[in-house]
Amino acid sequence: MHDQVTEAGGLLNLRRDELLLVIRAEHLNQQNLALIGRLDQATAALVNHELLTIDQQGASLAASGRLSLIFLISVAALGLSGLIVFFYLHVQRHLVRRLGELSEGMQMIATGRYDIALPSQRSDELGRLGRAVHQFHKVTLEASRREAELQRLNKRLEQLSISDPLTGMPNRRRFDQVLPNEWARAARAGKSIAVLMIDVDWFKAYNDLYGHQKGDVCLKMIASAMMDELKRPTDLASRYGGEEFTVVLTDCTIDGALHVAARIRQAVEAMHIPHKGSDYGVVTVSIGAAAAKPSSDSDAELIVRQADQALYRAKSAGRNTIIDY
Ligand SMILES: Nc1nc2c(ncn2[C@@H]2O[C@H](COP(=O)(O)OP(=O)(O)OP(=O)(O)O)[C@@H](O)[C@H]2O)c(=O)[nH]1
Structure with a gap:
């Protein structure tokens, strides 16, 4: 290498220290070009993801850009997972559970049990459904009360039809x-x-x-x-x-x-x-x-x-x- 430097210096008629400076400058220049190339790649990647990270000195750096990108994607993925969990819990709490209560209520009404509490306070569709079930519950309750009354009257009528009104004994x-x-x-x-x-x-x-x-x-x-x-x-x-x-x-x-x-x-x-x-x-x-x-x-x-x-x-x-x- 030294021989090559001396030979090149000889050709250009430069001193040895001047020649070394030129070589170092050339080396730095090449490093600079490589950095710019990587920076371009990182910038392109960031632009592709619509993300751009600028370091504190105001320079874009591919390495920190990639890390930032990974970091941002991780944060976004975590956020998204959190959102999904939150949404699931919300749906579970406010929709699935309420729907379960309503369907249980309907099943109880169908089997003739009317001592149930149904959700009806909400102002949304679930509340409207709850109120409709409530109304149905009331109507069914009234119908079953009337049916029981009718059965009682029928029994009484049947009893009267086979009884003698004067003595109360069978006729x-x-x-x-x-x-x-x-x-x-x-x-x-x-x-x-x-x-x-x-x-x-x-x-x-x-x-x-x-x-x-x-x-x-x-x-x-x-x-x-x-x-x-x-x-x-x-x-x-x-x-x-x-x-x-x-x-x-x-x-x-x-x-x-x-x-x-x-x-x-x-x-x-x-x-x-x-x-x-x-x-x-x-x-x-x-x-x-x-x-x-x-x-x-x-x-x-x-x-x-x-x-x-x-x-x-x-x-x-x-x-x-x-x-x-
Ligand atoms: N107070 C009352 N009288 C009744 C009732 N049902 C039938 N009678 C009377 O029972 C009487 C039956 O009279 P009859 O069939 O002639 O018989 P009887 O006078 O008992 O004479 P014998 O049967 O031959 O001893 C009639 O006067 C009917 O009016 C009723 O629910 N209340």
Whole structure:
């Protein structure tokens, strides 16, 4: 190298120290060019990313530009991640959770539970949805309240339709429902069933003597005494019409039926309701009894007819008596 310098210096007729200065200047110049090249690259990169970093001396430096770029991208990525997390949490808190509450509320309403709190205070779409669900909730609540009321009224109506308004006991309609069912049940079980037909004696005379209102009171007392004498929950006493009553005795033979009939007759007589129009001086009843072991092809009407015929005979036999078919 030294030889090359000396040779070049010789050619240009320069001193050795002057020659060294020229070489150093040339070296610096080349370094400068390289720096400018890198600076150009960094600037281009920064411009491409629409970012430009100027160092404190006001010079653009490729190295610090790249670092800044990486730093800025990292900061931007972090910021973006934060934003995404924040947005997710916001959506989760304000939308997904509220929608979950609303859908849970709707499901509860659908299963008939109305003790729910729904979000409705908000002024946005979610709030409007909440208020709509609230409104739906109110309407459903009202509808279910009305349905319960309707069911209660229907039950009451059904109850009234099978009850006698004067005595409160089951009426003939109820008797007509129960007897065929019990008849069929007895046929299946191979059991006996009995019917009593009960009629108040000289009741027309009672009404004529004491008035219709006293007649009503008398009928109520007889109904009550009669029901008191029935011990099994399956036995059914009903007002057949006017001053006539019936009793259905399940799983009961004619002996059992006569036994119950005797208790009823006695109970009415024992009330000692004065009746000047009666041969006995008090209100009495006549009873016709019939029992049968039904077969599957027989008719429940049969036993009613038989009990009625027995009652007719009891009347003919002097009243205040019991006759079996
Ligand atoms: N107070 C009152 N009377 C009734 C009621 N239903 C029927 N009666 C009366 O019961 C009487 C029945 O009279 P009848 O069928 O002639 O029979 P009875 O006078 O009891 O004579 P026997 O049955 O032969 O002993 C009639 O006067 C009816 O008006 C009622 O709900 N209240």
